[in-house]
Amino acid sequence: MARPLLRGDRLQAAREAIGLSREELATRLELSSPVRIRVWETGLERPRPRFVPRLAAALGVDPLYLLDVDRDDPPLAALRLAAGLATNEVTGDGLSVMTYVRLEDGRPGADPSPKVMAAISQVLGVDIPRVEAAVRRSRRDHAAMAAFEG
The missing domain is CATH 1.10.260.40 (lambda repressor-like DNA-binding domains)
Structure with missing residues (x-):
């Protein structure tokens, strides 16, 4: 994305x-x-x-x-930028950069574990419900883009 x-x-x-x-x-x-x-x-x-x-x-x-996003429903990439981080800086206990990138891109897959969500929350400095909503938004955006391109 x-x-x-x-x-x-x-x-x-x-x-x-x-x-x-x-x-x-x-x-x-x-x-x-x-x-x-x-x-x-x-x-x-x-x-x-x-x-x-x-x-x-x-x-x-x-x-x-x-940023050019809905502030009430931002995708994960917007939360990362708001925190001032590049994708390769989003890593933590139980969170690899690749796992984060897949989530930010909104790629379909299993829901992230609570440990992954907690790590993202900590790195980005936002609460877990905000991260969960951002992951859902990123997945909706990915699905909409895939439908548009397909």
Whole structure:
């Protein structure tokens, strides 16, 4: 599945709402140039995952607000980005990166064990019901994409 995109329009609106220039936001994020903010706002580039929560904190918004997802029903990839993690950073006790990637992609299969769900919850910093809902959303999105492509 495609990674959720940063909504450049929301990034710009949040920045302007608190009266920050691109230069000021770049300084807060310790970026070498405000050009990075411009390319994110215009959609020419996506920020690395680690910048999503940093942007949200600097702007005083929920990280999910900056992504093109339903904040009330985000897929697993959106929760990962909101936590500022790349896929290879989602690992823990009883959780391999490959297991996580299969879940994030929404591939059909057996429901993950409680241990896997607890590990994802801990790594992403969200409660287990939120992870369970995100896995279901990821699977619905995968099924819809497969039906569309088929």
